[in-house]
Structures are given as structure tokens and as C-alpha cells.
Amino acid sequence: MRTQIHLLSRARLATLAMMASAAVAVGAAVPAGASASFAEFYGGYSICGSNCYIQSEGAHTFYYNEALAKGGSPYMACQLTNFGSVNEVTHGYGTCYEYYFGAAYVWARAYNKGGNYYAVIGYATTP
Amino acid sequence: MSNLRRPKSLIVTGTVAICLAATGVAAYAATNGGGESTPSASLIQQFIKVAPGPGRQLRENGLSASDAKPAFTLANGAVGSTVSDGSTTCLVLTIRGHDGATCASPAGIVEGHGISVADECGAGGRNLMEIAGLAPDKTQSVRLRSSDGTSQSTLVVNGAFKFDGTNPAAGEPYPTNVEWIGDGGATTGSAGLPVKGDQFCG
Numbered sequence: 081m082r083t084q085i086h087l088l089s090r091a092r093l094a095t096l097a098m099m100a101s102a103a104v105a106v107g108a109a110v111p112a113g114a115s116a117s118f119a120e121f122y123g124g125y126s127i128c129g130s131n132c133y134i135q136s137e138g139a140h141t142f143y144y145n146e147a148l149a150k151g152g153s154p155y156m157a158c159q160l161t162n163f164g165s166v167n168e169v170t171h172g173y174g175t176c177y178e179y180y181f182g183a184a185y186v187w188a189r190a191y192n193k194g195g196n197y198y199a200v201i202g203y204a205t206t207p
Numbered sequence: 208m209s210n211l212r213r214p215k216s217l218i219v220t221g222t223v224a225i226c227l228a229a230t231g232v233a234a235y236a237a238t239n240g241g242g243e244s245t246p247s248a249s250l251i252q253q254f255i256k257v258a259p260g261p262g263r264q265l266r267e268n269g270l271s272a273s274d275a276k277p278a279f280t281l282a283n284g285a286v287g288s289t290v291s292d293g294s295t296t297c298l299v300l301t302i303r304g305h306d307g308a309t310c311a312s313p314a315g316i317v318e319g320h321g322i323s324v325a326d327e328c329g330a331g332g333r334n335l336m337e338i339a340g341l342a343p344d345k346t347q348s349v350r351l352r353s354s355d356g357t358s359q360s361t362l363v364v365n366g367a368f369k370f371d372g373t374n375p376a377a378g379e380p381y382p383t384n385v386e387w388i389g390d391g392g393a394t395t396g397s398a399g400l401p402v403k404g405d406q407f408c409g
Contacts, residue, residue, distance in 0.1 A: 166332075170325045173319065179261075182331075
């Protein structure tokens with residue numbers, strides 16, 4: 081009986097792990113905690129270095145946005161914007177992050193400004 | 208027992224299939240350098256080794272904001288502090304109780320990789336520009352050079368420095384690089400800002 085419970089537990093764990101992986105793979109939208117907050121990975125592919133960018137799938141009340149490049153430290157910029165009154169931009173080498181506490185619905189973006197192609201991934205979350 | 212386990216096997220098998228299919232789509236999009244698909248779990252793991260979110264770089268380097276030494280306060284209210292284990296130093300910016308960090312090695316700091324520039328570019332903002340960074344060991348002050356040849360200087364406190372200002376308007380002079388000033392006022396090196404030209408707002 082103990083073995084059966086063990087097998088069932090392993091099956092449940094495996095199922096949960098696979099479902100979590102599938103959720104991330106399909107939507108890359110993951111709960112950021114126990115509350116109703118929303119978090120999203122975006123990008124993850126190579127973009128050109130002349131102001132090319134990756135962007136979140138939609139606008140949310142994001143308060144935190146971060147991005148990083150793989151395999152180098154190009155000029156990068158993180159942006160939270162509603163293309164109007166809100167436009168927060170932070171620059172860094174190979175990575176960037178920013179906060180915005182205005183609670184407006186904003187898109188999250190990350191730019192590669194390093195001249196060459198780099199794979200860039202972004203992550204944005206609501207409070 | 209077998210009747211109970213069979214559905215679970217189906218669920219697992221189905222979920223694996225969905226996961227593999229989605230991963231394949233993401234990989235296809237990544238290979239082709241575009242598309243709207245979002246990154247797969249395995250792809251995410253290629254970029255980050257710890258959970259994303261506030262303070263990721265601190266966690267990645269095994270450092271804690273609670274050990275940081277205060278350095279400055281920015282005009283936007285963020286408090287800057289530094290923490291180091293000798294091989295990596297992080298500039299922690301804490302705003303409204305939330306930590307963020309930019310970390311670099313000693314060699315990276317010399318090259319300016321500990322510098323970040325934050326700009327309020329929206330019509331509803333105060334147009335603030337905050338330049339904050341880590342300074343190389345033994346640097347006493349930092350000189351910020353602008354495109355018109357002018358400069359301003361600030362002291363280094365606990366290995367960090369900051370310049371408060373406003374975003375340069377189109378056609379106006381803009382900051383380009385910093386110079387590290389050591390004992391006796393000698394320039395020991397320089398580093399560019401992580402901004403492409405005058406593209407401070409996008």
C-alpha cells in the first residue's frame with residue numbers, strides 16, 4: 081500500500097510538473113505568487129542590435145520589468161509604456177530592470193541596442 | 208489499481224505531447240528570429256538560473272540587500288547601496304521597499320558594466336534621468352562628460368555614485384561617458400554609458 085501511495089504521489093508530481101512546463105511553454109504566463117498577480121516571460125529569441133525589441137503579449141498593470149541578453153553584454157533598454165503618459169526606460173549592459181508604480185496598464189519591452197544580434201528574454205510582473 | 212493509473216498515464220502522455228509541441232513551435236520561432244510565440248520553460252532556463260523578479264541578480268550571486276552599505280538617495284526616491292563578496296559587487300536600488308540590483312565583477316566595473324541609466328520619458332512623468340553606478344576600487348570621484356564637452360563630478364560613497372538630472376531634449380547636449388578619478392585628482396580610466404547615442408527615451 082505504501083508503494084502504491086508512493087507511485088501515485090510520483091505520478092501526481094510528474095503530472096503537475098509537466099502541466100507547469102506546458103503552461104509556461106504554451107503561454108509563458110505564470111502566477112507570480114498566491115495572489116492574483118500576473119507574470120509573463122516574453123521574447124527568448126535573437127533580435128537585431130539596431131533598436132530591435134521584444135514585447136509582452138499584452139498590457140497589464142506591470143510594476144516590474146527585467147530583461148537580459150544571452151552570451152554578451154550589449155547595450156540594452158527595458159521599457160514599460162502605454163505609448164502615452166507612461167514611458168519608463170532603463171538602460172544597462174547585458175541586462176536591465178525597472179519599476180513603475182503608477183498602476184496603469186502598460187506593455188513591457190526590451191531592446192537590443194548593441195549593434196549585433198543577441199538572444200534576449202524579458203520578464204514582467206504585476207504586484 | 209491499473210484502472211486508476213491508466214487515466215493518469217494518459218494525462219501525463221498528453222501533457223508531454225502538448226509541451227513538446229509548444230516547445231517545437233517556440234524553437235521554430237526562435238530559429239527564425241521573430242514571431243509572437245513566448246519562450247518555453249527549457250528556453251527560459253538557458254537564460255536564467257534563479258527565479259526571475261526583483262533582486263534576481265542579488266540572488267544569482269548569493270548576495271543580500273540586507274548586507275548592503277548605504278551610498279546615496281536618488282531624486283526619484285530610490286536608495287542606493289552596495290554589497291560585495293570580493294568577486295562581485297552589486298549596486299542595490301531600493302524603491303518603495305522593492306530591491307533591484309546591477310552587479311559586476313571588478314573588471315566589469317572598470318568597463319562601466321555596473322552603470323544603469325533610468326529615464327522618465329512619459330508625458331505624465333517628471334522627466335527625471337538617474338545615472339547610478341559602481342565605481343572601480345580606489346576611485347574617489349566620478350566625472351560625467353557630455354556631448355558638448357562640459358562635465359560635472361560627484362564623490363564616490365561606498366563604491367557607488369549617482370547623477371540626478373533630466374532627460375536631454377532632442378538636439379541638446381547629452382551625457383556620454385564617465386571618467387574615474389583617483390587620489391590626487393588623476394584620471395584613472397573612463398567608461399561609456401549604456402546608452403546608444405542620445406537614445407535615452409527608447
